[in-house]
Amino acid sequence: MRLLLFLLITALGLMAQAGPSTRELNDINWMEFQEWAPSRIQTVLLPAGTLEAHGVVNNGADNTAPVALARAMAPKINALVAPVLNYGVTGSLDGFAGTFSISEPAYRAFVTDVMTGLARNGFRNLIVINGHGGPQTAILNDVAEKIGREHRIRTLVVNWWAYCSDVTMKVFGEDGGHAGWNETAFIQAIDRELVHPERYKPSQATARPAAGAWSAYPFPSSIILYQPGQGYPKFDQAKADAYFAAVVEKMTALVKEIIAKWDEAKLFQR
Numbered sequence: 001m002r003l004l005l006f007l008l009i010t011a012l013g014l015m016a017q018a019g020p021s022t023r024e025l026n027d028i029n030w031m032e033f034q035e036w037a038p039s040r041i042q043t044v045l046l047p048a049g050t051l052e053a054h055g056v057v058n059n060g061a062d063n064t065a066p067v068a069l070a071r072a073m074a075p076k077i078n079a080l081v082a083p084v085l086n087y088g089v090t091g092s093l094d095g096f097a098g099t100f101s102i103s104e105p106a107y108r109a110f111v112t113d114v115m116t117g118l119a120r121n122g123f124r125n126l127i128v129i130n131g132h133g134g135p136q137t138a139i140l141n142d143v144a145e146k147i148g149r150e151h152r153i154r155t156l157v158v159n160w161w162a163y164c165s166d167v168t169m170k171v172f173g174e175d176g177g178h179a180g181w182n183e184t185a186f187i188q189a190i191d192r193e194l195v196h197p198e199r200y201k202p203s204q205a206t207a208r209p210a211a212g213a214w215s216a217y218p219f220p221s222s223i224i225l226y227q228p229g230q231g232y233p234k235f236d237q238a239k240a241d242a243y244f245a246a247v248v249e250k251m252t253a254l255v256k257e258i259i260a261k262w263d264e265a266k267l268f269q270r
């Protein structure tokens with residue numbers, strides 16, 4: 001009787017299970033992966049970042065942000081999360097301590113093989129959640145399109161901070177910046193231990209030059225304001241939490257919409 005009850009509870013538990021025991025490719029085993037993908041899970045989120053100085057938040061902010069985003073989004077869109085591409089093509093902040101930059105050919109080759117692996121594992125929708133801009137974006141866009149064409153899988157690359165710039169305006173009432181109020185707040189919402197307001201000085205910020213105006217190497221500040229006079233970090237926890245929630249919502253809605261349109265147009269049907 002007790003055994004029957006136990007079996008019944010286990011069976012009900014399995015039926016109620018809305019997803020696999022983990023949504024992380026890093027943590028799932030091959031048997032559970034086989035049970036879920038691609039038969040019941042067709043979407044994979046691939047976070048991409050780099051190690052780059054970010055004002056008074058962690059050098060790995062561009063990894064921390066897309067990983068947290070992907071984890072928050074995955075259950076809402078029934079996706080798995082691939083390990084983050086945590087070394088990237090950094091650019092003119094690579095003179096700061098603790099930064100790394102991967103050469104473009106090496107990055108392109110590595111990313112091509114990672115995306116090929118995700119395609120070979122049967123995913124139908126490959127969504128890159130990119131946390132770092134500059135030349136890295138163009139490489140990700142190009143490689144994702146090539147892999148999509150070659151393997152007939154649907155790919156989307158989103159630069160979360162750019163797609164959600166209207167959320168920045170709405171939550172903070174002003175534009176943000178690289179390691180500015182918005183990005184610092186995003187990290188603060190994820191893990192406040194990674195934010196060091198005691199080290200902050202407004203002189204650590206420089207406004208981004210207008211196109212063609214000037215160019216400096218190394219760029220003199222790791223806080224780069226999109227607009228002069230806007231986006232200085234202010235460390236407001238309530239705004240940080242509101243921003244994180246609104247970004248997750250907007251990013252989730254975008255991915256849902258694009259997948260629904262791919263489905264409606266019957267693109268790369270299986």
Ligand SMILES: [Zn+2]
Nearest residue numbers: 061062131179
């Ligand atoms: Zn960043």
